[in-house]
Amino acid sequence: MTASTRQIDQPSSHPASQETISQAAQNQAPPLTGYNLFLSDPTLSQAVDREGAGWAREQISELGRLLGTEEAQRWGFDANENKPVLHTHDRYGNRRDEVVFHPSWHQLMRTSVENRLHSLPWVEKRQGAHVARAALMMLTTQNEAGHTCPISMTFSAVAALRAEPELARRWEPKILSSAYDPKFAPAEEKPGVLLGMGMTEKQGGSDVRANTTRAERIGRSREYMVTGHKWFCSAPMCDAFLILAQTAKGLSCLLLPRWTAAGERNRFHIQRLKDKLGNRSNASSEVEFAQAWAHLVGEEGRGVQTIIEMVNHTRLDCTIGAAALMRQALVQAVHHARHRRAFGRLLIEQPLMRNVLADLALESEAATLLMARLAASFDAREGDERERAFCRIATAVAKYWLCKRTPVHVGEALECLGGNGYVEESILPRLYREAPLNSIWEGSGNVICLDVLRALAKEPASIAALIHELQTAAGADKRLDGYVAALRERLNGKANNGSLHGYGVAEYSARELTERLALALHATLMLRHGSSQMAEAFIASRLGGQHGKAFGTLPPEMKVEGLLDSLGASLAANR
Numbered sequence: 001m002t003a004s005t006r007q008i009d010q011p012s013s014h015p016a017s018q019e020t021i022s023q024a025a026q027n028q029a030p031p032l033t034g035y036n037l038f039l040s041d042p043t044l045s046q047a048v049d050r051e052g053a054g055w056a057r058e059q060i061s062e063l064g065r066l067l068g069t070e071e072a073q074r075w076g077f078d079a080n081e082n083k084p085v086l087h088t089h090d091r092y093g094n095r096r097d098e099v100v101f102h103p104s105w106h107q108l109m110r111t112s113v114e115n116r117l118h119s120l121p122w123v124e125k126r127q128g129a130h131v132a133r134a135a136l137m138m139l140t141t142q143n144e145a146g147h148t149c150p151i152s153m154t155f156s157a158v159a160a161l162r163a164e165p166e167l168a169r170r171w172e173p174k175i176l177s178s179a180y181d182p183k184f185a186p187a188e189e190k191p192g193v194l195l196g197m198g199m200t201e202k203q204g205g206s207d208v209r210a211n212t213t214r215a216e217r218i219g220r221s222r223e224y225m226v227t228g229h230k231w232f233c234s235a236p237m238c239d240a241f242l243i244l245a246q247t248a249k250g251l252s253c254l255l256l257p258r259w260t261a262a263g264e265r266n267r268f269h270i271q272r273l274k275d276k277l278g279n280r281s282n283a284s285s286e287v288e289f290a291q292a293w294a295h296l297v298g299e300e301g302r303g304v305q306t307i308i309e310m311v312n313h314t315r316l317d318c319t320i321g322a323a324a325l326m327r328q329a330l331v332q333a334v335h336h337a338r339h340r341r342a343f344g345r346l347l348i349e350q351p352l353m354r355n356v357l358a359d360l361a362l363e364s365e366a367a368t369l370l371m372a373r374l375a376a377s378f379d380a381r382e383g384d385e386r387e388r389a390f391c392r393i394a395t396a397v398a399k400y401w402l403c404k405r406t407p408v409h410v411g412e413a414l415e416c417l418g419g420n421g422y423v424e425e426s427i428l429p430r431l432y433r434e435a436p437l438n439s440i441w442e443g444s445g446n447v448i449c450l451d452v453l454r455a456l457a458k459e460p461a462s463i464a465a466l467i468h469e470l471q472t473a474a475g476a477d478k479r480l481d482g483y484v485a486a487l488r489e490r491l492n493g494k495a496n497n498g499s500l501h502g503y504g505v506a507e508y509s510a511r512e513l514t515e516r517l518a519l520a521l522h523a524t525l526m527l528r529h530g531s532s533q534m535a536e537a538f539i540a541s542r543l544g545g546q547h548g549k550a551f552g553t554l555p556p557e558m559k560v561e562g563l564l565d566s567l568g569a570s571l572a573a574n575r
């Protein structure tokens with residue numbers, strides 16, 4: 001025990017120790033509460049209007065206000081400090097297979113379900129619905145990321161479930177309901193249900209064709225008995241799961257509910273919960289299926305093709321999640337720097353700190369623009385072939401790059417708070433632990449880059465759509481024009497001789513190519529929708545080579561001063 005702690009632990013009548021105890025905290029930033037996450041983010045706000053989601057402004061703004069309150073911020077901390085608890089058996093030894101969550105988890109879930117984050121584009125069949133939902137998700141993830149896992153899976157499952165129209169007809173009304181009911185009961189007894197996903201097994205997650213779980217058909221029906229396991233199965237209290245299992249015709253997609261059609265507990269046994277780096281509010285489990293009852297979804301033997309529709313939507317959510325984590329980290333860093341003084345000035349007035357913050361802001365802005373453009377392509381793809389092709393390739397490119405940038409970005413933002421950033425109460429440690437996850441699940445980095453190659457090689461329309469997109473800013477900046485011309489040559493050349501896919505040089509360079517595609521997309525969007533200063537700084541630093549390997553290495557001639565001031569001003573104005 002040091003002398004100073006001894007002083008505090010053992011009250012004495014010595015006047016100096018009284019003074020130590022009563023000293024007020026000096027030079028500390030006030031907590032960032034009572035601000036509107038949406039109104040303080042002009043880039044997101046403009047994207048909502050631009051992409052046709054203006055009709056949802058009021059709802060988005062109201063959620064932005066709620067999530068910035070001290071109360072809602074507390075839900076996020078409580079849900080992560082009080083991890084979910086698994087009860088495998090009851091007191092008599094019967095299987096229970098239930099996970100108990102903190103009340104704050106339920107509050108977060110209820111808020112998201114009532115705001116239709118799990119259903120909006122399926123319910124509101126109008127222009128901008130995906131963008132509206134993306135904005136809502138972006139705000140929610142900034143407050144608490146863990147609970148968005150079941151929200152995202154429920155939303156995404158609808159896309160795959162529709163491959164089995166009769167099943168979709170029965171389940172969709174409950175899935176799309178805005179009623180959150182955490183009760184562990186058959187779906188028929190609940191006003192609303194949630195869905196999860198089970199693909200990853202012990203021997204392989206990326207390579208799902210190695211799945212060993214078996215599904216045996218019951219008579220001539222489309223019902224099966226499933227035996228096997230899943231090594232990762234998040235949110236096991238969902239009401240049903242889309243899983244992959246081997247049938248007589250190969251890997252197939254099945255809907256496996258927690259309760260059988262006869263109203264009995266399905267033989268879905270939760271073995272244990274994962275002890276994870278982050279994402280702690282959410283339960284991720286290992287499960288065994290012991291002759292569990294399930295229903296086929298889509299064509300037997302074409303399970304990957306069926307479930308990929310779900311995966312594409314969860315990949316969109318990974319990009320939203322990445323943009324959200326970067327935005328929240330940036331906001332916290334700027335807020336701190338606006339209040340903390342060092343060496344006679346506010347941190348935000350220190351030239352080197354301005355460089356770091358401006359660089360982080362550039363990255364965050366680029367991420368928000370790209371995720372909004374991607375969400376818009378999900379809206380537009382229904383009636384537009386080019387948008388469909390763009391959506392296909394851009395999902396993979398954006399998922400890879402935004403998720404790769406997040407841990408570096410959040411780590412740097414954390415350091416802007418100094419020691420305070422390393423302390424849980426600041427939220428930065430939670431963001432930092434969450435940061436690598438979006439890159440791992442729904443296709444890890446390498447797998448996504450190989451998917452980019454696959455799309456380029458097998459779907460030539462995706463090359464044309466990508467090039468078309470990159471040319472929407474043609475003529476605005478010579479450096480970007482040159483960069484795009486080189487990319488176009490590379491894509492067309494390789495696509496023509498078929499060398500983009502397969503083993504060898506193309507695979508070896510898949511990350512490098514994907515990164516270039518992402519940077520070109522970022523720059524194009526910056527030129528079209530960002531301020532001219534931002535676009536110039538982004539292109540010079542990210543495409544023009546005027547940048548180091550770390551954040552905070554923008555060259556001095558770049559005028560991004562106004563950017564930080566307006567960021568700070570919009571935070572202050574929306575409190």
Ligand SMILES: Cc1cc2nc3c(=O)[nH]c(=O)nc-3n(C[C@H](O)[C@H](O)[C@H](O)COP(=O)(O)OP(=O)(O)OC[C@H]3O[C@@H](n4cnc5c(N)ncnc54)[C@H](O)[C@@H]3O)c2cc1C
Pocket residue numbers: 196197198199200203204205206207232233234235276279284437440441442443444445446447450
């Ligand atoms: C918190 C958490 C929750 C999860 N929840 C779920 C869930 O609910 N449902 C579910 O199904 N899964 C879930 N997962 C599993 C996740 O989707 C997998 O971990 C992921 O797909 C990777 O699979 P893997 O772990 O088997 O790694 P592997 O497939 O063994 O891959 C290991 C590494 O090798 C790389 N790699 C693989 N193939 C190649 C190749 N051909 N060339 C080059 N590199 C390659 C990968 O990119 C990765 O970096 C969860 C994971 C986490 C961390």
